[in-house]
Amino acid sequence: MPDPATYRPATGSIPEQPGVYKFRDPSGRVIYVGKAISLRQRLNSYFADPANLHPRTQTMVFTAGSVEWTTVSTEVEALQLEYAWIKEFDPRFNVKYRDDKSYPYLAVTMGEEFPRVQVMRGAKRKGTRYFGPYAHAWAIRETVDLLLRVFPVRTCSAGVFKRAGQIGRPCLLGYIDKCSAPCVGKISEEDHRALAEEFCDFMGGSTQRYVKRLEREMRHASNDLEFERAARLRDDIQALTRAMEKNAVVLPDDTDADVFALAEDDLEAAVQVFHVRGGRVRGQRGWVVEKVEEVDTAGLVEHLLQQVYGDTTADAVPREVLVPTEPPFAHEVEQWLGGLRGSKVQVRVPQRGDKRALMETVARNATQALALHKVKRAGDLTTRSKALQEIQEALDLPEAPLRIECYDVSHVQGTNIVASMVVFEDGLARKSEYRRFTIKGQDGSDDVAAMREVITRRFRRYLSENADAPVDLTPEAESEEPGVPAAIDPETGRPRKFAYAPQLVVVDGGAPQVAAAAAAMAELGIVDVALCGLAKRLEEVWLPDDDQPVILPRTSEGLYLLQRVRDEAHRFAITHHRQRRSTQMTASVLDEVPGLGPARKKALLAAFGSVKKLKAADAETIAAVQGVGPKVALAVVRALHPEEQPAAQPAIDMATGELLD
Incomplete structure (x- = not known):
């Protein structure tokens, strides 16, 4: 690992001007990009006493092998150059906001000869106007279906459009008046483009203008006794009204803002943004980011604005950006965003009123998104490490149990007796290692005897696959295959199915099940594997030869991990039991x-x-x-x-x- 003292530049050689700096690893790869008002002051802070650095900053400094910098004239230029380098080099120690999913947009391809309305995902294209993002593609299609009554813009692909022009007949939408059919010349290129512009204006927030226009036309048609046309205009007004109702009114009609909120812990941060256009929420997005560098909330906001608006078009930058905390270079960020938009942009923290209430709503969404992300990951690395450490301390183990196996027996009144083995490695389920056992010749009411048989079969196979000579494997697990007794299969190069021993065996049950498992392991000479049982009634942890259980706090991460392991084993055993019972019931017709x-x-x-x-x-x-x-x-x-x-x-x-x- 490089020593920072070997590549520390002389203090006098570092300029005091604003600029952007890059840390590179010994192979020359950029691992971190940062900016500073004073390069000398900022860089000197990295080479101070390493013990005073944040752990993540300390890791970055000891990973790097060199540092270089570029001076700029203003802080705004530093902001722009920092974003450009982060995008170019993708440094591993920089915070990078990534969408937690691909959001669909309503897009209008104004760059084409005949603009097309469609659903789009991915990178934005030049010459295309975007509205959204939306949570679901079907929400876009519902909105478009309503608006095509009033703005019959083309929605077909290039192939369909070309084929219709060749045969001189429009598609179905052209016949039901939901497309103006420019493919067959029913409308000119100029008129179709004007129709697309009106569609974009309506989606951009100019809603009342079109509703009032249709109302005037409806009244005139009624006065002229054109009742069919008046009825059609009435239906068009209702369609526009329904499309408008799909977006909640939250702020005055002239409000054009993006509202950001964050929820964070020491390791990660979740971001939510509501896009408000014309006083209505037109879209919502979310990100989850790992805090790989030492950064506070203000720094997260600055990185967020850089990466959200860095590659966007001018019309995507709103007049107002509402944030939970002002970024460190708030004035420079406003200048930068104003340059992108072509007019003034305000970045501020709402203090009261409707905007503050909306900010609180967005913050609640961010909090829920972070909680959901944690659940999906089955706990972050720190939580899993804490859980394994708590189990190690509670069971007095010599090391943390990185591999845990749990066993459960399932049957119905002594029939179709099966057992399951599930494996958790580093606190996460390893489903490729799961195994199923079929118990034969046992009294189904004796779970203890069944548990003893399963443990015996599992560790007999372990000894076989790691021994120098074959041993008798009967009875074998249902999923086992006969083979040479080696930990690694010479044909596939993969470990045998029972080649690895766990650090901890968990059985579903109390003292009797634990005693049976301990007896089976003792008979086979297995002395280096820890054993415990988890009783369902009071969630007590039982150890071999102990009269009293170990009680873990209800809030313990270790207990939560043991519960997840036990519940997964129970689920896997129940699934196997139901499959066997279903097969037996179905096959019974052949018995006669x-x-x-x-x-x-x-x-x-x-x-x-x-x-x-x-x-x-x-x-x-x-x-x-x-x-x-x-x-x-x-x-x-x-x-x-x-x-x-x-x-x-x-x-x-x-x-x-x-x-x-």
Whole structure:
């Protein structure tokens, strides 16, 4: 790891002017970009006592191998150059805002000869006007469907448009008056472009102007006794009204603003923004960012505005940007945004009134987004590490249990007894390592004996796959395959299914289940794997040979992780049990077929996969299965299709015509 003292520049060589600096790693890759009013003051702070640096800043300084800088004339130029370099080099230690999903926009391709209205995602294109973003694409289509009554702009693709022009016949929308059909010359290029401009004006907030115009035309048509046209205009007004109602009115009609809010912790921050145009919320977006550099809320806001507006068009920059905290270079940010928009832009924190209330709404959305993100990730790295550390301390383990296996037994009144093994590594589920067991020859009411069998089979297989010679593996887990006793399969190069031992085994149950598992492990000589049980009733943690359980606090991250592991094992066991029970119930119809024993039934199910597929086969196909002859195949067909068998006919004496007994 590089020593910062080896590449620290001389203090006198660093200028005091504003500028932008880059840290590079020993291979020359840019790992951090920053700006400063005084380069000398800022850079000297990185080479002070490392113990006083923030941990993430300390990591960056010790990862870097060199530092360089570029001076600029003003802070605004520094802001622009910093954004350009972050975009160009994508440094690993810079905060980078990324959408948590791809949002759809309502786009109007004004750069085309005949503008088209469509749903668009991804990077914005030059010459296209965007409205949104929307939460769902279907919301855009509903809005467009309503507005096409009044603004019948083209919505078809280039291929459909060209083909309609070649055959001289418009598509269905052209016939139902939801497209002005420029493809066949029903409207000129100039008039169609004017129609698209009106569509954009309405979506941009100029709603009342078009509603009032249609109302005037409706009254004139009514006065001229043109009642059909008046009725059509009335329906158009209703369509515009419904489209307007889809956007909530929150602020005065002349309000043009983006409202940002953040929710953050030590590791991550969630951002939400509401786009308000014409006093209505026209769109909403969200980001989640990892705080890979030392940064406060004001710094997050500055980075956010850089990356949101850095590549946008002038019409996407609003007159007002409402933020929870002013960025450090608020005046310079306003100048930069004003240059992008071409007119003055104000960046401020709302203090009271409707704008403050809207800011609080956006903040609640950000808080919920951060909580949802945490749930989706099953806890961040710090939380998982804390949970494993709490388990280590509570169970007095020599190290944190990075691999945890949990076992559960499932059955219904002693039938279809199965067990599950789930694996969590580093606090996260490792589903490729899950295993299922079928328990045979056990009393279904004895969960303890079933648990002992499962633990015995699992660790017997572990010893086999890591031994120098094969051992007897019977009975084996249902999902196991016979093979050479080695931890790594020589054919695939992958570990055997039971090659790795866990640091901790968790069983679903209390002291009896723990004692059974401990006895099984002791018989096999497994002494380096910790064991505990989690009882459902009071969520108590039981250890072998302990008369009293370990009680973890309800708010403990360690207890929460153990609960998740136990619940996952229970879910996996229940799923397996239901599958076996369903298969058994379905296959029971074959038990009554004469001449069809267990071996032939197993062969049929293996050949066809299910009774449903077997039922669709004819007698000849069934007879082709090895061990099943024509006679048995015919019996199977008759058993699976009883409704198709002819009813027994009464015997008749041909001489007298009377029924015979």
